[in-house]
Amino acid sequence: MSKKFQFSSELERNNRLAMNTHLCEVVIISILCFLQAWNGERSWVYAIVLSVIGFAPVIAERIFWKKNHETQTIYHLLAIGFAVYYTCLIFTATTSAIYAFVLPLVLVASIYNDIRYMLLINAGVVIENVLAVIIGATTGRLGYAGQDSAVIQILITVMIGIFALFLAKVSKANSDQKLQKLEESHLKSDELLKNISEMSEKMQTGINEIYNELAKLNEAGKATQSTMEDVSTGATDTANAVQSQLIQTEEIQKKVNVVDDAAGHITDSMKKTLDCLEAGSREMINLVSHVDDSVHNSENAAAKLQNLSSHIEQMHSIIGLIEDIASQTELLALNASIEAARAGEAGKGFAVVATEITKMASQTSNATDNITTLIENVSAAIQEVVSVIEQMINGINAEKQSTIKAHESFDNIQNNTFAIRDNVDNLTSSIDELKTANQAIVESIQTISAVSEELSAHAAETMENEDSNISILNSIAGRMQNLIETVSNKS
Numbered sequence: 001m002s003k004k005f006q007f008s009s010e011l012e013r014n015n016r017l018a019m020n021t022h023l024c025e026v027v028i029i030s031i032l033c034f035l036q037a038w039n040g041e042r043s044w045v046y047a048i049v050l051s052v053i054g055f056a057p058v059i060a061e062r063i064f065w066k067k068n069h070e071t072q073t074i075y076h077l078l079a080i081g082f083a084v085y086y087t088c089l090i091f092t093a094t095t096s097a098i099y100a101f102v103l104p105l106v107l108v109a110s111i112y113n114d115i116r117y118m119l120l121i122n123a124g125v126v127i128e129n130v131l132a133v134i135i136g137a138t139t140g141r142l143g144y145a146g147q148d149s150a151v152i153q154i155l156i157t158v159m160i161g162i163f164a165l166f167l168a169k170v171s172k173a174n175s176d177q178k179l180q181k182l183e184e185s186h187l188k189s190d191e192l193l194k195n196i197s198e199m200s201e202k203m204q205t206g207i208n209e210i211y212n213e214l215a216k217l218n219e220a221g222k223a224t225q226s227t228m229e230d231v232s233t234g235a236t237d238t239a240n241a242v243q244s245q246l247i248q249t250e251e252i253q254k255k256v257n258v259v260d261d262a263a264g265h266i267t268d269s270m271k272k273t274l275d276c277l278e279a280g281s282r283e284m285i286n287l288v289s290h291v292d293d294s295v296h297n298s299e300n301a302a303a304k305l306q307n308l309s310s311h312i313e314q315m316h317s318i319i320g321l322i323e324d325i326a327s328q329t330e331l332l333a334l335n336a337s338i339e340a341a342r343a344g345e346a347g348k349g350f351a352v353v354a355t356e357i358t359k360m361a362s363q364t365s366n367a368t369d370n371i372t373t374l375i376e377n378v379s380a381a382i383q384e385v386v387s388v389i390e391q392m393i394n395g396i397n398a399e400k401q402s403t404i405k406a407h408e409s410f411d412n413i414q415n416n417t418f419a420i421r422d423n424v425d426n427l428t429s430s431i432d433e434l435k436t437a438n439q440a441i442v443e444s445i446q447t448i449s450a451v452s453e454e455l456s457a458h459a460a461e462t463m464e465n466e467d468s469n470i471s472i473l474n475s476i477a478g479r480m481q482n483l484i485e486t487v488s489n490k491s
Contacts (some may be wrong), residue, residue: 012069014111018078019061021108025101026054026083029089041094053088057081075112078105079121086125090132099129103160110165118165129157163425207483216478218470227339227347229463234339236456238332238357238448245325245364246445251486252318252371253435255311260431262308266420267428269301273417294396294413302389305382313324319375322441329361329448360448367441371434378430381423388416388423422478 030051036042057077064073082105090098102125111120133154135141276294336354383425395412398405 001423009070011072015061015065015069015071017111018074018108019058019065021104022061022078022082023058025105026051026058026085029085029101030054034138036094048091050085050088050092054085057085075109075114075117079117083121083124087128087346090128091135096132096136099132099157102157115165115169122160122162122165125160126154126157129154215477218474222470223342227343228482230335230339233242234332234336240331243449245322246449248318248321248325249441249445252315252322252441255315255318258311260428260435262304262311265304266301269297269304272297273413273420298389298396302386302393305386307387309379309382309386312375312382315375316372318385319368319372323365326361326365326368329364330358333357333361347464353454353458357448360444366445366449367437367444371437371441374430374434374437378427378434381427382429383422385420385427389422392416 030047033042033050034046037044037047057080060081061074064071064077082102086102086105089101106121106125110118228242273294276297333354336357337351340349340351340354392413395416
């Protein structure tokens with residue numbers, strides 16, 4: 001099937017078939033007439049006149065076809081022109097078989113689905129064939145071949161007419177049915193287009209809502225990323241503060257060791273003092289010389305106690321620094337808890353870490369308070385030792401002035417020495433407790449440092465994940481925007 005025929009209208013196709021069939025019929029019949037004229041059976045005038053009558057409507061059909069391929073004039077020219085041509089032919093024929101030439105045109109005319117026109121054409125064909133049979137039977141002319149041929153001629157024309165009429169009716173019914181189906185299909189297409197339009201609008205609305213939610217999620221991701229940056233910065237500050245606190249704690253440990261050494265020296269000095277007292281008990285005569293030794297030893301002890309007092313003051317300053325660090329740690333932990341609460345579900349892990357840091361800072365603060373109490377006890381004990389040594393020095397000086405009171409002074413020295421021994425024991429116990437507390441502080445600081453490093457690592461990992469999530473959200477948002485534009489353009 002050619003492209004031209006495929007895209008032509010129904011009437012145009014019918015007109016083309018009708019014109020070509022009409023042309024073929026006229027050409028064949030004209031050739032037969034000219035052959036009869038050549039053989040001498042017909043005159044040349046008859047052949048020419050009959051050809052003019054046949055070709056006139058064919059030429060007219062071509063003229064109207066050039067003007068309009070869908071004109072109804074071609075159908076009328078076919079019916080009227082061939083009717084005139086067929087009438088002249090059948091009533092001048094020398095053979096009754098000429099009637100068969102009308103049959104193709106009757107079938108072709110049925111494709112126009114015009115029932116009224118088909119009735120007129122078929123009635124005319126039947127009437128003309130009946131008249132031709134009657135005239136032929138009466139006169140013996142018109143190629144009359146007998147009663148049987150006449151009956152067959154009449155029956156065939158009647159049958160062809162009836163079949164052509166039914167063919168036209170069936171063709172018209174088929175066309176009407178096709179037209180109805182086309183109308184129903186058109187209605188369904190309109191309904192489908194309407195549904196598609198509604199679905200497109202709903203889809204566009206849904207895509208817009210998803211795009212807005214993605215924008216909100218993107219903003220939340222950026223807020224989480226900013227929070228993680230703050231948490232990471234806070235964790236870094238905490239780690240630095242913890243490192244500084246660890247250094248200060250190590251300094252405290254060094255000072256504690258110094259105090260421990262001083263207590264050892266004091267203990268040794270007290271042993272020597274007791275030895276001197278025992279020697280004085282055995283030998284009162286050598287009291288003066290031993291008193292000089294005692295004065296010298298007491299002065300050394302006083303000097304060492306003064307050094308110890310200065311170390312205690314330094315420990316006070318270190319404890320104050322630890323308290324400041326603990327306060328900063330608690331403040332950082334509070335900030336981390338606040339930022340974690342802002343982050344929602346994504347910050348629950350950091351909230352737990354911040355809580356643990358707060359607990360450790362509280363433990364550090366409590367340990368610092370205990371250390372402060374212990375240092376105050378040590379300081380008080382040192383002050384008592386200093387006071388006792390001063391009293392001992394006064395007593396020894398008094399012994400130099402008055403040997404009469406040597407025995408009483410000796411008793412006082414002995415009693416004060418016992419008191420010093422007890423205070424030294426208390427000092428040693430306090431130093432041991434200070435070591436234990438300081439060790440606990442060191443362990444807490446190490447734990448805080450590890451937690452801070454882990455928090456910083458998690459914060460960095462979370463920031464990387466948020467960067468990846470934001471990139472994915474931006475990609476999804478771009479695709480959703482393209483989809484919205486596509487749907488908008490199509491709708």
